[in-house]
Amino acid sequence: MGRKIENRNIDVTKARGELEEDLLEYVYRMWRQGRQITSKEYAREVNITGYEAAGLVRSLVKKGFLCEPENGHLELSDKGKLEGMECLARHEKLTQFFQMVSGMDQQRAQEDACRVEHYISPEGLKGIENFLQYGDVYDRVYDDMDLYTFYEDGEFPMAFGLYEPERRNPRFLAPEYGKLEHSVILRVKKSQNCFLLRTKKDESIGYVWYRRDDEWIQAKEEKGVYQLPTDICTYTANTGIPITEAVAIIAITRFDQKPLPIDYRELNIHVW
CATH class of the missing domain: 2.60.40 (Immunoglobulin-like)
Known part of the structure; x- marks a missing residue:
């Protein structure tokens, strides 16, 4: 997650929509763990400026995914929880997929998943789900699984x-x-x-x-x-x-x- 990710030794700048989905997924993951964060804490976590993080929050509030922050804490709306769950599911399934087909470690697989999850079609994701169920090649170890x-x-x-x-x-x-x-x-x-x-x-x-x-x-x-x-x-x-x-x-x-x-x-x- 974040403004840039390192992929095959190349820094790739993320689009605004990707950054918003990353923030929504992160807030959802924290909510699942019973934790709250502020936009400033998120900015430090993913190495973006506080101004950029505040802009992402305003956009997600406007779209109905986040509630207006109280005491600085970010709170998901019902709509945001559904979208956050979908974002997290895509991320975890893609991470596992890359680990299976390549044997790469979890961190590298997450970096690749973080880019692909924003653009993959429903048909493509369904195909990967089928592969996860029937076509594993590598055993894999996974932390922080929901x-x-x-x-x-x-x-x-x-x-x-x-x-x-x-x-x-x-x-x-x-x-x-x-x-x-x-x-x-x-x-x-x-x-x-x-x-x-x-x-x-x-x-x-x-x-x-x-x-x-x-x-x-x-x-x-x-x-x-x-x-x-x-x-x-x-x-x-x-x-x-x-x-x-x-x-x-x-x-x-x-x-x-x-x-x-x-x-x-x-x-x-x-x-x-």
């Missing part, structure tokens, strides 16, 4: 393992695993996706933490059910199956204190 582009609203039980990350070959289940229900629930909603980690009846494991932007955050807990955002995981996909595995490093502590390395656990979810 599962709402793959699942309808609902709850989906999935098998999982909880391991001690420093003990491999063979792997050892973490001691807390025996206190947990042996399936997690993927909860998909329009507003937010999460994995639900559930303790067995009359069992307790203490405090569960997840990491975002190198910061440990305490997971929401209610009656022994812990909510873990889906975007903390790294996903693996392979031939014919959009997603096969989700992996994240979480932490479990006895007390309400920031985790130490001894508290780290590897959460491995078998996605279907």
Whole structure:
């Protein structure tokens, strides 16, 4: 995203419409994560001027995709949420497509997707969707994935393992695993996706933490059910199956204190 992207060592200036779609997609992604941003924060993120960012916001407000900013925060209209979801879906599917057919890493694939997503026809995107479903060539690893582009609203039980990350070959289940229900629930909603980690009846494991932007955050807990955002995981996909595995490093502590390395656990979810 941004005014310019580096593609095959050539800087390509983006058109105004592309910049507007990039901003809309970014605000939608932040909304999905429960975060708010200002136009100044977006300008710093994508390396454009505050004046340019403000102009993009005014245009999107005029078109009905954004509401008039309050306290500087950018808020999507219902129309903006629908358009933002479509922008994000195009971006993620194209990124995966480029990874499959070329084996390039995620960052390079995202750069190519960021240009193509603005011009691809519905027929072209449909063809890529079919390829994603039936014609994978490379397995791929994907971060920061929004599962709402793959699942309808609902709850989906999935098998999982909880391991001690420093003990491999063979792997050892973490001691807390025996206190947990042996399936997690993927909860998909329009507003937010999460994995639900559930303790067995009359069992307790203490405090569960997840990491975002190198910061440990305490997971929401209610009656022994812990909510873990889906975007903390790294996903693996392979031939014919959009997603096969989700992996994240979480932490479990006895007390309400920031985790130490001894508290780290590897959460491995078998996605279907």
